[in-house]
């Protein structure tokens with residue numbers, strides 16, 4: 001772990017109180033007046049690609065090595081530095097520092113190397129960073145004063161925020177304000193994958209106390225030491241926050257992320273704000289998108305599938321609900337579609353007669369056809385149901401044991417195995433385990449990335465069923481068409497867009513999702529689908545988009561996306577022309593002096 005001192009140089013630290021908002025401020029630019037001042041976190045003045053005339057203009061000439069680099073060399077150096085870090089957390093910190101120091105360079109490298117960098121700024125490494133966040137970063141303010149806190153945020157044009165209270169970070173439990181890594185990581189993907197301008201993003205963590213006793217007793221922990229507030233207090237706080245956000249940025253899109261029980265807030269705000277819950281809805285859409293291909297490749301009709309879900313929380317119920325919608329789309333009645341699902345939580349199969357009071361969100365899927373029998377373990381449920389699909393959203397790493405995977409292989413020609421919990425340590429099985437125990441026949445997607453795996457002379461490619469395939473496009477589409485809310489139709493459309501992006505070559509490799517390297521194109525397509533659905537639901541406000549063909553709309557969306565390569569070129573052009581103007585002015589005054597005018 002790098003020392004705190006080193007990281008504090010890049011990252012500011014502040015104190016914590018109960019009921020406070022933790023904001024992640026971009027570094028304010030000081031010093032030289034320059035044409036980059038409108039960019040919150042511009043190309044560093046010491047960027048090694050800056051030309052000599054521009055260095056003279058900026059007043060940095062001679063302060064760093066003289067010969068300007070090309071971007072290729074600069075990138076090579078950055079990647080070498082990144083790869084020289086011994087630990088993943090070291091790489092995470094290096095990338096955080098790079099983002100603070102030179103935002104466009106960070107995003108250029110991210111977009112050029114999605115496969116390598118995404119796991120370092122998002123799952124799985126962001127999970128480790130959150131567990132150790134007190135060592136890294138912090139920045140809270142007080143409750144009861146939210147509008148004023150938001151006024152302190154330096155950006156005038158925030159377009160999207162990701163907000164968490166840290167109470168269920170990935171599958172790592174309640175991490176309190178250390179959960180801040182998640183809003184930052186998700187928003188980095190908003191910029192990298194969907195081209196939302198970096199300065200248009202606002203990562204937000206609300207300090208509502210934590211149930212994490214170890215953190216409360218840890219002197220390094222910078223959040224409030226009180227226990228998690230009651231659901232009523234949480235709602236009061238959120239009511240104030242939602243109003244304050246909309247007051248300051250009337251068009252803001254609000255993404256709720258990693259809350260322990262997010263159903264009440266989704267219910268409460270979905271009709272009045274452009275908001276959605278990523279864990280319920282984004283995950284639902286992305287898994288539905290992968291399931292469309294999986295059902296086709298399984299050779300089993302939708303109506304004949306039987307899905308066992310390990311995990312009946314926000315993601316489990318969200319995914320099951322979204323696949324019900326898809327099955328209904330395929331011609332089933334809702335009642336028949338619902339009967340294709342068996343949800344299992346920490347107490348076993350969710351049934352109406354289990355004897356405990358079920359949380360509201362579980363009731364819809366609770367079984368009533370268990371003849372009074374209760375099933376405690378996943379193994380028992382698999383024997384009872386004989387599933388075609390097993391889905392893991394339980395946070396229990398390794399829960400899909402070799403025995404269970406072998407049973408799935410025995411029951412099905414192409415078993416659908418989706419261990420979706422994050423990070424990798426919580427994945428219900430690894431890709432290797434799934435391949436080996438199903439003799440390479442499974443249709444697979446996991447929440448965190450796995451490497452391709454070679455088995456019996458053939459290379460198998462895992463799918464990544466992670467909401468990162470849809471949330472950037474949901475946000476982008478909502479922002480661009482100025483939707484007043486995010487409807488169920490928009491969420492459904494985001495998932496439907498995904499299979500349209502899989503190439504023939506990817507289909508041959510049995511991929512359920514497009515390669516991550518094409519994530520920007522995927523996000524643009526998702527945005528188009530989202531916009532069309534918003535138009536259908538009459539919640540869009542930019543009506544001129546209605547007249548465009550789909551091709552025109554997609555082109556327009558891509559044009560609107562922030563492109564770090566283009567951004568840096570624009571800035572270079574701007575600086576070059578200013579430097580030339582300056583040189584010209586200087587030579588004019590020189591001429592005037594010589595002519596004694």
Ligand SMILES: NC(=O)C1=CN([C@@H]2O[C@H](COP(=O)(O)OP(=O)(O)OC[C@H]3O[C@@H](n4cnc5c(N)ncnc54)[C@H](O)[C@@H]3O)[C@@H](O)[C@H]2O)C=CC1
Pocket residue numbers: 168169170171172260278279283286310311312313314315316344345346347348392393394395396420421422423426446447448465466467468
């Ligand atoms: N792949 C993706 O895009 C996403 C993955 N996830 C992952 O899904 C997991 C769950 O997230 P949420 O549903 O939001 O959490 P949650 O806390 O709402 O739900 C967890 C569920 O797992 C159940 N569970 C816990 N221990 C269990 C056990 N021993 N046996 C059976 N069930 C058990 C709980 O009863 C609960 O129903 C997390 O690991 C998260 O990272 C969440 C959202 C998106």
Ligand SMILES: CC(=O)C(=O)O
Pocket residue numbers: 123169170171258278279421422447466467468
């Ligand atoms: C991916 C995600 O949103 C989660 O694991 O919570």
Ligand SMILES: [Mg+2]
Pocket residue numbers: 170257258278279
């Ligand atoms: Mg999440």
